[in-house]
Amino acid sequence: MQVERRRFPRETKPSDEHPAPPPALKPLRFSTRDLEPAQQFSAWQSYVAPLVDIRRPDSIPTDTGFVADHAVWNLGGMLVVQQSTPAHSYMRSEAKVRSSPIDHWHISVLRGGRTWTEVGGHVSEGEPGNVELRSLGHPFRGRSTDAQTLSLYLPRELLHPASAVEIKNNIALVGTRAKLLIDYLDGVETKLALLAEADLSHVVQTVRDLILACVASSSAHVSSPEQSSALPLKERVHRFVQHNLMSPDLTTDRLCRELGVSRTRLYQAFETDGGVHHYIQRRRLLSAHAALSDTSNRQQIGDIAFAAGFSSAAHFSRAFSKEFGYSPREARTSGMPSNIGYSVEPVAEAETGQSFDTWLRTLGHNRRA
Template sequence: MAVPLGEVSSTLPSGKVEPIRIVTKELALAEQFEAWRDFMSAAIDIELPTDTDDGFDAEQEVWNLGSMALARARMPGGERVWHHLDRHPLDHWCLVLVIPDRARSAEPELFLRSLARPFEGYGNGAETVVSLYVPRDLFRSGAATLDRLDNMIPSGPLSALLADYVLSLSRRLPELPPEAFPAVIEATREMIGACLLPSADRLEAANDVLAASLVDRARRIVNQHLGAFAFGPVQLGRMLGVSRSRLYRLFEPLGGVTAYIRRQRLLAAHRALLDPLETSAIVAIAERVGFPDASAFSRAFRAEFGYSPSQARAALARRTAAPSMRRPGMGPGGSSLGDILNRIGA
């Protein structure tokens, strides 16, 4: 069944990120629930205890942050049952914030669930659900403690603080540029660790903050040297004052330092090709962003975005929308919740 989705985390002209999206009200009533069930099938199986002719008016947005994913869903009223899939379980935790409809007086609730463990849940009212998918590898040292919290986060100031953070993140994420995602991931890791693993070594939290700061500084350095075709990991590490191994660890959530530099060059070229005031030849734009070889630039551009530089410029000339860009590592058709969940833990 065709599901109305946006592209996976494609970059908008404003520099913000477009999530993948499903809006079931755009479908016929008889198709709405099955479309929602198909969309969620990578993580859970959902059922309605009784048939309804009223449709299933729901919507969800999912952001791929690189090493985490965040989803915000609006659910309709009525009973529903869901359970984690028994086959090929994903090895992720899911931090779930359930916000009841304003008509209900209940307070928001925070849960931690492992997608790799059996679980069955129920719902019977209109609500907003924020789900933060966290790969196990981000908390290997505290995995046993988090597993013991499965669906039972103790109430208290720390859990309330974490709930506030998750809610704030879901509201602010649409306004954040993709360059901010690495820092967001580090801040989120630190917040989860502080609230759910309060006995964790404080030095680790300090190192996380330092890592986020280094990535921000590295990003600025890379953007300042896009036109230097010889600029690479060696030069970046020297300017940051960090070892090669430290540099590679910093950029691991972004797919590696070399891949990151290459993508920033291609993104700069893409912006130029879609700028109506930019009249330079494609080969000149390629050289300006560090690609002295036009053929290599064209191959890299097509591999990154799924279309050629000339097609991007032609779209501008026709005053039509350019083809949607793909996120790093996303192949054609990689526009589903399952694609994101499989990649954030890779």
């Protein structure tokens, strides 16, 4: 005789786990894929114009297509960029360095292809397995084959070591620690769409520590006074300005007095930045831009101007419009219009009212808590 077995649902214990926090990042995307082939290269030229000037190889007809893809993830203290491009040459000229307030470190990892980049007569060769480190505050030029690249943009002060040693520019990091960095970046890249707000600062800090570990384990730093005579002064000025940005008496005379340098030496160190006064004003404008772009900031535009060290709202408005190409009110209401500075509007852009140029300019001035 068969006995019927009753099946009862298993009791479920209440879970103590909290629901996963929502993803914090939404990428800013640009692609030339949906444009006519004859328009693709000019669209890409316009898109990267704030950073570099580019050219196609002379052997390629001008009407040939240029299929390029670009995705930017803003972690607050670092930008992560996934990029795919056909062969081209690129240049960040002295004139562009002077006109552009972008002086970040650029870290690149090639997934496929080759690059050759020259700075001051030294050529760094990029290939899969290497980590290239380059300053955007100095001119460079180079060329690339068809390539897929993962890039990081970090504020200059983020990679300043605890010691007075300066990092060399335009170098390739190799070895075990470089491979560990690449492995970590591989993991971060696969999880970008899943990162929560609380994860971002930890990712930025870990990347910073791994990069500095790579530098410390190689000859990728400068220790001789002859090689680093100008850089330590600029770094000291940069730190002092950042710490005293809102001070109304942040002047050239105060910098000379506090840092113990002559006015002549200070001017020489910042000649490529348009002068010390221009450098300070640019930093203040970037800080004000970050405040205006912050949707949680309820301050009036005039209050933001005064907080950034400007004594006149009218002067602030003129300087802001000259620097960014749009007014403080436009930055407050809609961010930077996506088509400003571009001859062709991005094909697929995140609904943020922002642009790659804006994110580069304000990187480090609007970090997530």
